[in-house]
Amino acid sequence: MGRKYEILRLLDGSETQAAVQRESRGRILLAGLEGAGKSSLYNWLHACEVSPVDVMAETRKPAEEVLGLFTLLDLPEQDESPTRWSSYEPAPTMEGGHWGTEYGYSPDSYWHPPPSSLIPEAELVILVVDAEMGLTPGVFRWFCRLHARGQPLVIALNKIDCLDAGGVAQAQALEQRLAVPVVPISAREGTNVLEQLLPQVVSLCPSLLLPLGRDVPLFRAAAGRALVRQAALTCGLVGIEPVPLLDVPFQLAIEARLILQLAALYGRPPGERGGLRQEIVIALLVGVSLRYASQQLAKLAPMVGWLLSGLLSGGGLWVMGWLTLHYFEWYGRGKPALWAGRRTFAALPRWRRSEEQPEEAREA
Ligand SMILES: Nc1nc2c(ncn2[C@@H]2O[C@H](COP(=O)(O)OP(=O)(O)OP(=O)(O)O)[C@@H](O)[C@H]2O)c(=O)[nH]1
Ligand SMILES: [Mg+2]
Numbered sequence: 001m002g003r004k005y006e007i008l009r010l011l012d013g014s015e016t017q018a019a020v021q022r023e024s025r026g027r028i029l030l031a032g033l034e035g036a037g038k039s040s041l042y043n044w045l046h047a048c049e050v051s052p053v054d055v056m057a058e059t060r061k062p063a064e065e066v067l068g069l070f071t072l073l074d075l076p077e078q079d080e081s082p083t084r085w086s087s088y089e090p091a092p093t094m095e096g097g098h099w100g101t102e103y104g105y106s107p108d109s110y111w112h113p114p115p116s117s118l119i120p121e122a123e124l125v126i127l128v129v130d131a132e133m134g135l136t137p138g139v140f141r142w143f144c145r146l147h148a149r150g151q152p153l154v155i156a157l158n159k160i161d162c163l164d165a166g167g168v169a170q171a172q173a174l175e176q177r178l179a180v181p182v183v184p185i186s187a188r189e190g191t192n193v194l195e196q197l198l199p200q201v202v203s204l205c206p207s208l209l210l211p212l213g214r215d216v217p218l219f220r221a222a223a224g225r226a227l228v229r230q231a232a233l234t235c236g237l238v239g240i241e242p243v244p245l246l247d248v249p250f251q252l253a254i255e256a257r258l259i260l261q262l263a264a265l266y267g268r269p270p271g272e273r274g275g276l277r278q279e280i281v282i283a284l285l286v287g288v289s290l291r292y293a294s295q296q297l298a299k300l301a302p303m304v305g306w307l308l309s310g311l312l313s314g315g316g317l318w319v320m321g322w323l324t325l326h327y328f329e330w331y332g333r334g335k336p337a338l339w340a341g342r343r344t345f346a347a348l349p350r351w352r353r354s355e356e357q358p359e360e361a362r363e364a
Contacts, residue, residue: 020260026211028201029120031073031146032128033138037158038072041128041187045216064120069215071120077138119146124205125153126197131160131167131184135174143178152204154181156197161186194218202226213265221329224265228321231258236314242306251313258321266328 032038039051051065051072065072125146129139147153157174160167167184175182181200185192198219202209213223231254238250298308 020210020257020264023207023210023261024214024264026069026208027120027122028070028208028212029073029122029125029146029151030070030128031075031119031125031142032158033075033077033130033133033136033142036128036130037156037187038074038128041126041156041158041185041193042067042070042072044187044190044193045218047218066120069211071122073119075138075142077136119149122151123208124201125149125151126156126201127153128156128158128187129174131157131170132162134170135177147178147180154183154197154200154204156187157182157184158187160184160191161189166191194222198222210261210265214267220265221325224262224325224328227258227261227265228318228325231255231261231321232314232318235317236310238310239313240306240310242302247313251317255317255320258317259324262321262324262328268328 030038030042039053042051043049043053050067064074127139127143127146129135133139135143143153143155155174155178157167157171160170163170171182171184181204183192183197183200185197187193198212198216202212202223209223209226213220213227235251235254238247238254241247298305298312301308
């Protein structure tokens with residue numbers, strides 16, 4: 001790689017890329033008793049019918065279904081051992097001398113749920129609870145098991161469309177009782193899912209912001225905006241330091257990382273053939289040069305200058321991040337980039353735009 005690409009190595013460094021790739025992976029366990037609404041929630045988030053929704057919720061299926069970021073886990077209502085059943089749960093019925101013959105299950109397969117040790121690893125657990133059923137002994141037992149594993153846990157109190165007053169009172173009561181966040185939702189209608197449930201997930205486990213944005217198209221733009229906000233805040237704080245130019249490497253690193261994160265969010269990994277290397281450099285050069293010039297000037301005046309510098313830093317990154325976000329947003333839709341910088345540089349001879357653009361984008 002020639003000298004002119006050295007700056008690319010700095011900005012598009014493999015360490016930053018690897019860190020962003022690590023951030024892009026994650027796992028969320030979507031657990032709940034049968035019929036609680038796991039499949040409905042997954043399908044609503046992904047705007048398609050991927051996981052079958054059962055009208056006959058008691059139908060038995062494999063306990064675990066891995067779908068990208070989410071692992072759907074059916075939790076049987078009954079405890080692991082029939083001998084441990086107590087008076088509040090009915091004993092299994094015998095059908096003509098056979099156990100559960102209508103479903104074709106033997107006592108072993110029918111009554112043995114996955115042991116706790118087989119619950120898949122995840123960064124966070126969403127326990128889906130049927131609001132109409134409430135906190136049954138079965139739900140409570142599984143809650144205790146999942147909670148004891150130490151991963152962050154949020155309860156999605158589902159089917160609130162069937163309750164009066166949106167299930168707010170039930171959610172509060174459950175939250176007080178179990179001391180974990182409870183979000184009332186309707187998986188069927190999508191009520192509170194994007195507005196409350198996913199933000200709650202991210203606040204419990206911030207590293208899931210990027211994977212969630214990647215996996216859930218409806219949440220992508222919100223995740224992008226949150227990433228831009230976080231980076232702008234960090235950049236603003238770094239920009240307050242008083243020594244001119246000392247902050248520049250840090251600012252560049254924050255900026256490059258943000259672009260890599262946004263690229264990962266929209267499934268455009270830098271470094272791929274015809275990838276984003278040039279775009280990263282253009283973003284950094286165009287967005288940064290004006291900002292740093294004014295910032296370094298501002299540092300000549302103490303106190304006010306430092307604050308001004310921090311504001312310029314954070315504000316500049318916010319504008320650049322916002323433009324980048326829109327660029328990816330439009331690029332993903334196959335439309336021409338809105339970003340003026342891209343158009344300017346599109347005329348450069350080394351710009352291998354034709355190799356990387358989707359067919360519709362080239363036609364547009
Ligand atoms: N009213 C209402 N019904 C819902 C809601 N979410 C799910 N249901 C219904 O509840 C039933 C079970 O939903 P599923 O999404 O299949 O539940 P599940 O947890 O995946 O069930 P299993 O895969 O059998 O464990 C279906 O009839 C859904 O239509 C909701 O928010 N409101
Ligand atoms: Mg299901």
